[in-house]
Amino acid sequence: MDFTECYQDTCSTVALAARRGDSRRVSKLIKKGYSVDVKDNRGWTALHEAAASGSSECVRFLLGAAVTCEDYVNSLTHNSETPLYFAAKNGHLRAVNRLIKGGGDIKKMSNDLSSPLFAAVDGGHKEVVQLLVSKGAEVNGAHSTSGWSCLHQAVYKGHTEIVKFLVSICSLEAVDDYGITPLFVAAQYGRHHCLEVLVNAGANVNCQANDLATPLLIAAQEGHLSCVELLLARKADPNLYCNEDQWQLPIHAAAQFARVSILEKLISVTGRDCDQGEGKVSPIYLSVLGGQADSLRPLLREGYSPDAQNCRQFGYYCPLDMALWCNSWNLDGECHQSREIAQVLLAAGAHVSLATYVLALQGHVPEHLPLILEHAGLPAGEELWALVQAALDELPSAPFWLPLLLKAGLDPSLLLKHKMLEEAESRVLNFLLEFINWKSLPSTMLHILSRRRAEGTWTPHGHFESVPALTHLCRLAVRAAVGSDALSKPSFVQQLPIPTLLQDYLQFNDISSAYTYTAA
Incomplete structure (x- = not known):
């Protein structure tokens, strides 16, 4: 059921007047003896309507008419939202202030674990945020089902001015259920200005989520060049391994998703032990896996080996094998560049193993054998x-x-x-x-x-x-x-x-x- 719809047959006369912000009519109805605490099919009272519409005068009249003001001001909808929650969510500063003076609970959480402060942050209402904080609203608690703090949400929405206010009073290293900090969120969603504020405030640029992903890796994966540049300038470590298998670096993410400009920046600062190191995975493999010839070329140009190492993680002996057989198991176009990638690898001198020749002889993918013979020719000697x-x-x-x-x-x-x-x-x-x-x-x-x-x-x-x-x-x-x-x-x-x-x-x-x- 969509509770945002207006069902007038279940809404009281006083609530309808409050929804319109008609304080004179609200006052008249109260004087005539109309009840102010009748709930509609969403659990809303007239006070919820007045708070949501931002009519502080209606709020004043309704609170004055309540039998028990403290209970009335904190009455809950079916989703456990208070009138203060709606006023904060919609940025109605005067209504928020009046509800707080009337006893509104600034710490009350809705069913989805959102507080008035979190709602104000989400909506980008800086003055309301400042008022709630000054009245004692909790700034470091988890205010969403995923465990986000208010600072997480402000960064996610890109509300830079609110972020500037919150960094001085919030925990910069607060983590959600996945171990993600506000700075990580800024890197993930490309909130460059928020990221700059957090970095300047001292947030850890090398923080790692539960899966060991870093802000630099996620920024590279999502293609946020300005965030990558900022993180590198502030000493983010491009050689910090980012998963439990101990091989993925930011350069791998850039290669897999063809973030070429980012890749070119990471090549110069990433250690080469990942290229052919035992137990590592060369970013060449990720270019092939992602079907990205554009990211393969700069890696080869800067000296990464077209042969790389035996990659047990992906089950391929070398990048060329991955490229050649990619299109035989993926018919949906994900590896649409596999032929071009194979050509690039072969042109760069990739070794063709006997096993690859033998598989090509079978003709399951007819274009493979001509491609191999064109670039690598026939093997020599015993092979x-x-x-x-x-x-x-x-x-x-x-x-x-x-x-x-x-x-x-x-x-x-x-x-x-x-x-x-x-x-x-x-x-x-x-x-x-x-x-x-x-x-x-x-x-x-x-x-x-x-x-x-x-x-x-x-x-x-x-x-x-x-x-x-x-x-x-x-x-x-x-x-x-x-x-x-x-x-x-x-x-x-x-x-x-x-x-x-x-x-x-x-x-x-x-x-x-x-x-x-x-x-x-």
Whole structure:
């Protein structure tokens, strides 16, 4: 039920006059014997109406007509609000003063634990606040269900003049149920002027809430640049860890929420042990987690490692793994920048682990393998042999990965294994054979192909019956001389002393363009 509505059929005649501030009519009704203590459906009397409307004259008449003034002046609504509460809430100084003189209880709390002083602070009524305090109102008590003091509320509402008054009489370090001080509230909601008043009054800039969050961290998270600048200027510690897992710093919050201007300020004052330190978490991870390429760039530019440390907290081996697989589990756009982030990391030299290559071979997220190969190319040495073996173990996905690996410069002879010849489907096997001299295969391999053809599990291209063309044999000879990796690079091929028309042919583009493979 909305008790702010006016139900005139339940409101007394005297109360209606008091609501309008019609003191002459109130006086006449009282003289005629009308009752002043009839309550409406909200529990309001005529005195509540007079106090809420700010008619001090109506208040005077009503208090004079009450049988027991002290009881009447402190009568409660259904929500335990007194007339003084409404007068203070609405900033009616004269009415407040008259109600106090009439015995109004300045310490009475409503059902939601709000006092007249708290209500006046909330409304920004400085003169009423000063009057209530001068009459003995409690300034340091908890005045809300969350345990906020009046100073918390004044800061939250941004009532700077009231904050200036309260800091000299309130506890600056009062905490609510979450361990949050008024200064923390100022940092959280960007109340720069209130924050300045509190800092100048001596409030602790390095206070920590129950979860160990600091004002600097919350200001960085919420993007309040001027508050961050003020806190840093007043010696707020950017290296004070801010949660029980002992890794989150203000720089992490700035990175996760792309507060780039704040991030740039924090980079220069934050210790680098969080970058690759054991048991820590690099802010690089938070940029990736938040899908924030804009905050990733300044971190990398200032020397943060694109590889960071193994992050057990997030379950990823490195930031690149997080970026690559982010969009596979989040389809709502939260990680919409994952491709761009992966590109930034790869361009910065992020190492691609064998495990990442292997996952990319499976083609669950098709754009990953081309992206990795474009920036990092193929691994070398033992890792390359391991990648080939992993590829052979993923033969069902060969229609997806085979063209990509060959285009990246993988020597096709590395894939000429019995497993490939025995198990690959026709289109995969035919595609691979186009990159070699199919007439010069060892007899054991030719035997496998002959058997599969007889069994009907392989249907070769018709030209495999013939000797390869001389031009094909020539490009195979060039590849043998310079290597598959070199031949895969257009920049290298363009420097060769051959006609431009032959450059694509030398890179086997005629074969690649004739076949389109997608993951099954």
